[in-house]
Amino acid sequence: MSQQHHFELKVPGGKLVVADITTDAGEITAAKISGDFFLEPDEAFFEIAAALEGASTSEDAAALQTRIDAALRPFGERLALHGFTTADIATVARRAITGATDFSDLDWEVIHSPVLPTPVNVALDDLLLRQVADGQRGPTMRIWEWEDRAAVIGSYQSYDNELEPAGVEEHDVTVVRRVSGGGAMFMEGGNCITYSLYAPESLVAGLTYEQSYAYLDRWVLAALKKHGVNAWYVPINDITSDGGKIGGAAQKRRGRAVLHHVTMSYDIDAEMMTQVLRIGRVKIADKGIRSAKKRVDPLRSQTGATRAEIIDTLLETFRDRYGAATVELSDADLAQARELVDTKFGTEEWTHRVP
Structure with missing residues (x-):
């Protein structure tokens, strides 16, 4: 049975990062990352959620960050993240999956x-x-x-x-x-x-x-x-x-x-x-x-x-x-x-x- 997970993270000195994650049978089946951060180029944004899909719910934040970094690597020097990092995305996703509270x-x-x-x-x-x-x-x-x-x-x-x-x-x-x-x-x-x-x-x-x-x-x-x-x-x-x-x-x-x-x-x-x-x-x-x-x-x-x-x-x-x-x-x-x-x-x- 699929489950919905939500968590919001205000990055210290940075922006808000929000994760809405769907899991089923121990796997992330859908992911939505949103927030008031800045990111270039625009097409890189959609690769973040795609990178999380298919991940095991047992993967820790470091493993999730590795997935995200790999997905964004092709953008090279064009990639710019302002007000957040890939580590922040991985953390908020992991916090959502584990049912964390703020x-x-x-x-x-x-x-x-x-x-x-x-x-x-x-x-x-x-x-x-x-x-x-x-x-x-x-x-x-x-x-x-x-x-x-x-x-x-x-x-x-x-x-x-x-x-x-x-x-x-x-x-x-x-x-x-x-x-x-x-x-x-x-x-x-x-x-x-x-x-x-x-x-x-x-x-x-x-x-x-x-x-x-x-x-x-x-x-x-x-x-x-x-x-x-x-x-x-x-x-x-x-x-x-x-x-x-x-x-x-x-x-x-x-x-x-x-x-x-x-x-x-x-x-x-x-x-x-x-x-x-x-x-x-x-x-x-x-x-x-x-x-x-x-x-x-x-x-x-x-x-x-x-x-x-x-x-x-x-x-x-x-x-x-x-x-x-x-x-x-x-x-x-x-x-x-x-x-x-x-x-x-x-x-x-x-x-x-x-x-």
């Missing part, structure tokens, strides 16, 4: 958490991800608040390799292991900005893992631009700018849901950070310790804005773009998160699961 297709809620201990914030990520996966909660964006000093390490990092015991003790640092991979984050209360997205997996369907990071944080880059920060993604998961690295992202996928969270430095104490975290030799082999302390450039120095002002901009940007409603964590949510701290995130077994 941010604007979902009914979002935003939470600005009360001040909570870092272990509770980490536990909430696990809890809210599970709630979205189980259909108990809709898509949600949450901004953290905390006042303790913590080191949040990735799910697969070695405790001993990532932390300086003397620094952890001297600076009274709480060490928490999160559910996502990635690197360690030094998080002082009031000196970082951290947010989490909890969404159905359809939001990243058809995207590579690397593409999903940049896609999920487009709204953040737009918000930072309002404060004069020209920010972009450095694959896989770093956010940087003209002034230097701002922060990093991590993800965890569970069931039919995805957790994507980001910590950005607002006014980090780089000296203390290097006393608490062991900066991997491989990471800094060509830079040296002195440069390592400057790897993260705080938003305070880049914007001159207060942390609260930047958070307000993040909330405003998200609400304006996606029509999100503001909600609060329930007493039941907080109780379940604290229970998770007692049974998992605050335990030696979990914290030292990779010694």
Whole structure:
């Protein structure tokens, strides 16, 4: 039985690309590509849809792009694409086939958490991800608040390799292991900005893992631009700018849901950070310790804005773009998160699961 698929992609800094795809028995039987882009010569336009027809629905975006590029190659130097690329066409086609949703297709809620201990914030990520996966909660964006000093390490990092015991003790640092991979984050209360997205997996369907990071944080880059920060993604998961690295992202996928969270430095104490975290030799082999302390450039120095002002901009940007409603964590949510701290995130077994 044939199925109809539709997806629209606004290329960052470019034009709108729309794919209407018909599939049957695991094959693309008809394709229509449209949008407000510019393309020359005119006859090249019709070769794009023809190139997609006959492709297997299991082909990824790279394979679809190869088909499109081959179809357009005969046009040689006469070919000009403005406001989009063949990679964009392949991505929107793949997103259509996989039943992807865009941010604007979902009914979002935003939470600005009360001040909570870092272990509770980490536990909430696990809890809210599970709630979205189980259909108990809709898509949600949450901004953290905390006042303790913590080191949040990735799910697969070695405790001993990532932390300086003397620094952890001297600076009274709480060490928490999160559910996502990635690197360690030094998080002082009031000196970082951290947010989490909890969404159905359809939001990243058809995207590579690397593409999903940049896609999920487009709204953040737009918000930072309002404060004069020209920010972009450095694959896989770093956010940087003209002034230097701002922060990093991590993800965890569970069931039919995805957790994507980001910590950005607002006014980090780089000296203390290097006393608490062991900066991997491989990471800094060509830079040296002195440069390592400057790897993260705080938003305070880049914007001159207060942390609260930047958070307000993040909330405003998200609400304006996606029509999100503001909600609060329930007493039941907080109780379940604290229970998770007692049974998992605050335990030696979990914290030292990779010694």
